[in-house]
Amino acid sequence: MSGPGVPDGRGEPVEARREPKRSAYARGYTKKWDAAAKRFRQLYPLCGMRPLDDDGRDQVPVMSQCYDEQRVTAATQTDHVRPHRGDMTLFWDVTHNWQALCRRCGARKSQAGL
Numbered sequence: 605m606s607g608p609g610v611p612d613g614r615g616e617p618v619e620a621r622r623e624p625k626r627s628a629y630a631r632g633y634t635k636k637w638d639a640a641a642k643r644f645r646q647l648y649p650l651c652g653m654r655p656l657d658d659d660g661r662d663q664v665p666v667m668s669q670c671y672d673e674q675r676v677t678a679a680t681q682t683d684h685v686r687p688h689r690g691d692m693t694l695f696w697d698v699t700h701n702w703q704a705l706c707r708r709c710g711a712r713k714s715q716a717g718l
Contacts, residue, residue, distance in 0.1 A: 631690065632692060632695050640682075640698075641681075641682035642682075645680075645704055648679065649704065650677065650679055651668050651670035651671060651678070651679050651704060651705050651709055652670055652703070653679065654685075655699045655702070657700070663703075666685050666703065666713065667709060667713035668709045669709055669712065670706055670708075679704030679706055680705075680706055680707045681705045681707065681710040682703075682705075683703050683705045683713065684701050685702070688701070
């Protein structure tokens with residue numbers, strides 16, 4: 605059996621081993637990020653839009669139901685395709701790791717843990 609507060613065989617509750625979540629600012633979400641994310645959504649205004657890859661080819665968005673269903677929806681979020689987990693190179697990798705998502709698709713992706 606597992607879950608919050610339930611030992612997982614190591615003799616201590618699971619949350620006792622987790623690092624406390626750092627603030628958004630400490631994770632890189634600063635005014636600089638806000639400005640860059642806003643510029644990105646100006647360039648890529650629809651849910652599921654991503655920059656072309658290094659070879660000039662389209663990149664498929666991750667978890668954009670709007671894109672999958674060919675639904676035109678305004679993007680409201682700039683999303684990291686792969687979680688950066690504090691890696692600032694990955695955090696700022698606009699070409700390979702940013703995508704535009706609407707609120708609904710962003711919530712679905714977060715709920716899935718991606």
